[in-house]
Amino acid sequence: MPVVGELVLETAEDTRDWGVRLGRLLRAGDLVLLTGELGAGKTTLTQGIGEGLGVRGPITSPTFVIARVHPSLVGGPELVHVDAYRLGGAEELDDLDLDTAIDAAVTVVEWGEGLAEDLSPDLLSITLSGLSRRSLRLAARGPRWSSSQAREQLAELVSLT
Template sequence: MHELGVKLGRVLAAGDLVILTGPLGAGKTTLTRGIGEGLGVRGPVQSPTFVIARTHPSLVGGAPLVHVDAYRLANIDEIEDLDLDFEGSVVVAEWGSGLTGTRDSWVEIVIERPVGGDSEPEDDATEDAPIEPRVITVTGHGTRWHDGVIS
């Protein structure tokens, strides 16, 4: 998940929106950490669950990363109250499917992971723990992603 995030972070630019969908423990925050590394932002990138949105400024003169947890938003109108800089930042929104109506282009990443068994979620895993297989679907929407997202 982290390596995919780094690769994606290297192609993202100010104004890009990335929507992450997947169950708890699927690796959404790990993916976002990789995006932050690829963008060259100040870390650590942590889950924004309790703050709803966290901004990580660039260390290399690029766009900052705004990491949003939209799970606790009652509706899309509440995103306006956060006063996010969509045009000047890369916005990565966990549980943010409702944000797609606000943009002309976005990247949607759906992460599926097996449920059940004895495995712990990836974000809590130790280095020696087995990595569960995931099915990741990356879809670009709009003209920005006409030629694909990553190769």
């Protein structure tokens, strides 16, 4: 998957703020996979995405419930927040029926690498590393992200620090 860019986020607040900017670009049907070790900021980033989308919170890690739906407060798409950490494989992800709602929502899947890539032909993959000072790598694939306008928006997003 082509890498759009990389940046360093100095604090958790920077991670959240970057998520807000990303959330403002997202629309119904977008799939975002978040990868990174425990404490790397996946849920913090999702909180920012939710704020950028204008959805009802609070957004917390759905580790034990697997998935949470956050309705829009502004008439936009809802946020489906999935934590695939406890899932045993793609079959268990299929049991969540995410593909039935994917066109109507923005879907963010933590720990989804190797499980959720086939939910949509369009995909943003974000890898976070580090615990306080975080490195972020953004990759994109699919028709949604291949237009010159979308590429420019994503490139601008990773050039912001």
